[in-house]
Amino acid sequence: MGMQFVVPQFIEVESKVIGPISVRQFIILLATFGIIYIEFELFSLVMFGIIGVITFGIGGVFAFVKVNSQPFHLFALTVIQTAKRPKLSMWYHEINMRAVTKKGKKDKDDKEDKDFIPKPEVSDSHLAELSLIADTAGQYSPADLEKLKQEQMSKQPVIGGMSDNNQQQ
Numbered sequence: 409m410g411m412q413f414v415v416p417q418f419i420e421v422e423s424k425v426i427g428p429i430s431v432r433q434f435i436i437l438l439a440t441f442g443i444i445y446i447e448f449e450l451f452s453l454v455m456f457g458i459i460g461v462i463t464f465g466i467g468g469v470f471a472f473v474k475v476n477s478q479p480f481h482l483f484a485l486t487v488i489q490t491a492k493r494p495k496l497s498m499w500y501h502e503i504n505m506r507a508v509t510k511k512g513k514k515d516k517d518d519k520e521d522k523d524f525i526p527k528p529e530v531s532d533s534h535l536a537e538l539s540l541i542a543d544t545a546g547q548y549s550p551a552d553l554e555k556l557k558q559e560q561m562s563k564q565p566v567i568g569g570m571s572d573n574n575q576q577q
Contacts, residue, residue: 440467
């Protein structure tokens with residue numbers, strides 16, 4: 409009998425603290441109202457009305473709006489980080505091959521300029537062997553794979569009424 413584990417569910421749902429408001433939303437709203445109070449003390453009533461509504465709107469967006477199921481402040485940070493990155497990335501193959509050639513030398517003290525010889529490509533059959541070993545957690549080795557191939561070859565379908573084993577007799 410296997411062990412049973414409790415798997416947590418709804419891990420993306422924030423816990424509600426005050427009614428339908430989470431801790432994150434409460435802190436954002438608290439900071440927004442603090443800023444609005446400072447604006448009330450600094451500006452005249454007309455100016456406060458304009459700036460206060462804008463501040464309340466921005467605080468509401470940061471507290472309650474989600475973009476692609478993530479809070480707005482994380483979305484805003486992602487937009488800023490993306491805007492700071494270069495728009496175009498280029499890869500110069502020749503430059504990278506020279507760097508590989510330099511790093512491919514065996515000995516740093518070796519004064520001879522030897523060319524870098526890349527490793528040969530891996531064949532599909534070798535990849536299949538490695539895949540089998542990985543999938544079976546090492547239970548099958550390449551020797552076992554050869555046995556399986558030989559068994560499959562001996563069990564080929566009957567062609568013309570006779571199998572390969574019957575033709576040899």
